[in-house]
Amino acid sequence: MLRRYRTVESLKARECARALRIEDPFLASRLTAMGLLPGTLIEMIRRAPFGHTYYIKADGVRLALRKEEAQSILVDA
Amino acid sequence: MTAMQATRTPKIALVGNPNSGKSTLFNLLTGLRQKTGNFPGVTVDIKTGRFRLPDGQEVELTDLPGAYSLYPTSADERIVAAVFSNPSDPHHPDAVVYVADVTHLEKHLLLLTQLLDLRLPILLALNMADAAEAIGLKVNTAKLAEKLGVPVVLISSRTGENLSKLLLEIEKLLQEHRHPSEGFYPLDEQEKNISEAIRLNAGADNPYRALLLAHHHAWLPDLSEQTRQTLSAITSDKQFNSLKHQVDETLERYDRFTPIVQATVQHPPRFPSTTTDRIDAILTHRWFGPVIFGLIMLLIFQAIYDWSSIPMDFIESSFAWLSNTLRALLPEHWATRLLTDGILTGLSGILVFVPQIAILFFLITLLEEVGYMARVVFMFDQSMRRFGMGGRSIVSLISGGACAVPAIMSSRTIGNWKERLITILVTPFITCSARIPVYVILIGLVVPAQKVLGVFSLQGLTFASMYALGVFAALSTGYILKKIMRTRERSYLALELPVYRMPHWRNLWLTVWEKVSAFVFEAGRIILIISIVLWASASFGPGSSMDEAKARARTEAAVRRLSPEETESLIAAYQLEASYAGRIGKAFEPVIRPLGYDWKIGIALFTSFAAREVFAGTLAVLYQLGDAEADITDAAENPTKATLRQRMRDEKFIDTGKPVYTLATALSLLVFYALAMQCASTLAVVRRETGSWKWPLLQFAFMTLLAYAGAWVVYNLFI
Known part of the structure; x- marks a missing residue:
């Protein structure tokens, strides 16, 4: 099946999108508790110097996410 | 009420x-x-x-x-x-x-x-x-x-x-004592059923608390086995999907309180580019970020390595003065020596860490307070995770280059237990400042002072490879531990990067005070006990052996017409040999002989268990030099201090007559000190930070085994 949604991981720097849902239930529990919810506006800020760690803003709150965390968040972009 | x-x-x-x-x-x-x-x-x-x-x-x-x-x-x-x-x-x-x-x-x-x-x-x-x-x-x-x-x-x-x-x-x-009158979140049908069943069968007083029991019964620490089984039966009977309910409940709560916030908080125009964004554009920049981090770490390293030496020297010389004064004032008795050589040495050995701990925690807390530490985690999380650690571990590892004691204490902010434990277990491999005197003596003894490729000093290169060995041992052990350690805690990052702000000085001073007092009063107790035990083992021998050793030394001194100082040195050497510590060192000779060591090195290994830097001092006593000549930091600057090295060069095995300190033996000793956990203070701190003796003992065992194996391999390669 084709992937219909993009994830936070695929956002380019300075690109914004709204979160649709979080696929992994454990990460969903963590991220929703931190205020990253369906409908939250996410802005990709930059990638870490070494490897795949992402600096994003979720409704203005700055968060650092690992690759698998960024991949679990589906966005509408 | x-x-x-x-x-x-x-x-x-x-x-x-x-x-x-x-x-x-x-x-x-x-x-x-x-x-x-x-x-x-x-x-x-x-x-x-x-x-x-x-x-x-x-x-x-x-x-x-x-x-x-x-x-x-x-x-x-x-x-x-x-x-x-x-x-x-x-x-x-x-x-x-x-x-x-x-x-x-x-x-x-x-x-x-x-x-x-x-x-x-x-x-x-x-x-x-x-x-x-x-x-x-x-x-x-x-x-x-x-x-x-x-x-x-x-x-x-x-x-x-x-x-x-x-x-x-x-x-x-x-x-x-007003309790909120109404609940905030309405339980759904299934949650209501479960909550009701739990209130009837497990005695929870509140519907939401009953629901919490349904979610958490598997790990809550204070549940009786019977309650746990009842809860487990209820949840599995009703096919309760804990994670799904958690997420649904969280979303429902947001739906309910978001309108309240919107109706009461008036936000300024949406998220302008703030100071924090501008700072982060540099501090977490792909190139500048790591470079600036490196400079900050260099400053921290300099502070604990160099600046702290001033108060440390002061503490050590004050205790030495006090100890000498008391020895002169009090009658010659074992109780006097217990006070001066056992207790005061132990106290000095504890307090000498205080400047390093205070400086390191001042700087680390400062970085934490302003919000920089979260950025460090962001930058290094993935690199460190390869070795079973987290982003914060890099600060502990680098601090370990000065001293493992404050470095291990600084691991407390690592949230994930497995990552924190691995950090604690591998940090002592990093070459700390206490290993340097041992390295200086041994490298100066066997590595010729010549140049490689015309520019690099061979001794310097050996020194650098000792540092590399420490880093390699730490990272590869971390990698192996990551593979073998089981955890039910799932690792994640999802970390908030707080807004940069000015530090709050009160928080800073309180943290420094808290860390220093925790070390002195908790870890310090253990260090003091070990220090007294080691003193006693080097000061007492079975039966009348110590007096016999003294008499033997006196007779020999009289025959050889030694000066009073030389006689004292000879007595000290013979007595150390006759003491429990000496006997332990001799008993271990068969074990350490394959590494190229004689019993005198065995004694030095045993007495330097409390602190590596004691190694040189013990050898000086055994080679009848007195303590004064033990400190050979630089033979070129001070030729009289090179006596220990000279004496080591002349040392021969009694049975074979071959020199003890060959290249193979010295390299084997270097590797042993690089890998072995020869530090009572570190053990005491690991015990405090992990809350049990299990981890420090395991750590001691595997580091010693690794050191033995490494030293054996090196000895056999070079012999």
Whole structure:
């Protein structure tokens, strides 16, 4: 099946999108508790110097996410 | 309130998200009247303190770890969930002061609404009033109080704004003991059924607490086995999907409180590019980020390695002076020597770490306070995870290059237990400053002072490879531990990067004080005991052997017409040989012979167990040089100090007559000291940080085995 949604991981720097849902239930529990919810506006800020760690803003709150965390968040972009 | 409750000190808990400024408020309220305890079974700090309300009543304040939700994803959050799931928990409060960052209120209320459902007397302290004012954010506290059904106070824990109002509200909260009247979240059908069943069968008093038991029964620490089985039967009978219900409940709560926040908080125009963004554009930049981090680490390294040597030398020379003075004043007796050589040496060995600990924690807490540490985690999380550690571990490892003791203590902020434990276990491999004297002697002894490729000093290269060996050992051990250690804790990052702000000096001084006193009073006790035991083993021998050794030395000295000083040195050497420590060293000779060591090195290995730098001192005694010549830092500068090295060069095996310190033996010793856990202080600190003897003993065992194996391989390669 084709992937219909993009994830936070695929956002380019300075690109914004709204979160649709979080696929992994454990990460969903963590991220929703931190205020990253369906409908939250996410802005990709930059990638870490070494490897795949992402600096994003979720409704203005700055968060650092690992690759698998960024991949679990589906966005509408 | 019943009469019985009225007589005891009321307990108040500070609860809130990480970065809510909760701990700053705690420090502001309690000052130095606080102590740090551990939650049973886990090494997460719980601070409690006392303060007085305006009416004179004293209250006990607990600073619970920062948490986002009662559905925990970290050890910190599990403690908060455990405390509120069990009303008879010793930390369970009579009332809650919930601290929320008013500038991010829409993300800070989840946990508050969960506590509302537990019907605890609670008040909402909206923190960071100063920051809100600075960005032009307005909040209608009266309306918020009305909508949430709890008292609301707008405060600033940094400026102390409205603190007296907060105290009055706490007073009122305790007097009225008002429980929130209505719940916040309506349980769905299935949750209602389960909650009802649990209240009937497991005796929970509150519907939401019953639901928490359904979610957490598998790991809650204080449940009886029977209750656990009952809960497990109920949840599996009703096919309760805990994670799905957690997420649905969280979303429902947001749906309910987001409109309340929107109706009461007036935000400034949306997220302008702030100072924090501009700073992060540089500090987390792909190239500048790591370079700046490197410079900051260089500064920290310089501070603990170099600047701390001034107070350290002062402490050591003060103790040496005190010890000499007492020896001159007091009669010659074993009790005098216990005091001067056992206790004072031990105390000096403890206090000598204080400058390093204080400086390191001052700088690390400063970085933590301004918000930089979270950026370090962001930059290095992935690199360190390859070796079983987390982003914060890199700070511990680098600090370990000065001294493992403060470095291991600094691992406490690593949230994931497995990552923290691996950091603690591998940090002692990093070449610390105590290994340097040993390396200097041995390298100077066997590595010729010649140049490689015309520029590099061979001795310098050997030195550098010793550092590389330490780093290699630390990272590869981390990699192996990552593969073999099991954990039920799932690792994640999802870390908030707080807004940069000026440090709060009170927090800084309190942290430094807390770390220093924890080391001196907790780890220090163990170090003192080990130091006394080692002193005793080197000062006493079985039966009359010590007196016989003395008599033998005297006779020999008389025959050889030695001077009084030389006689003293000979006595010291013979007595050390005859002591328990000497016997242990000799008994170990068959074990260490394959590494190329004789019994004298065996004794030095044993006595330097407390601290590596003792190695040279012990050899000096055994080679009858007296303590004075032990300190050979640079033979070229001070030829008289090179005596020990000269003496080592002449040393021969008694049975074979071959020289002891060949290239193979010296390299084998270098490898042994690089890999072995020859440091009682580190063991004591590991014991404190892991909460049991299990890990320090395992660590000691595997490091010693690795050191033995490494030394054996090197000896056989070069012989």
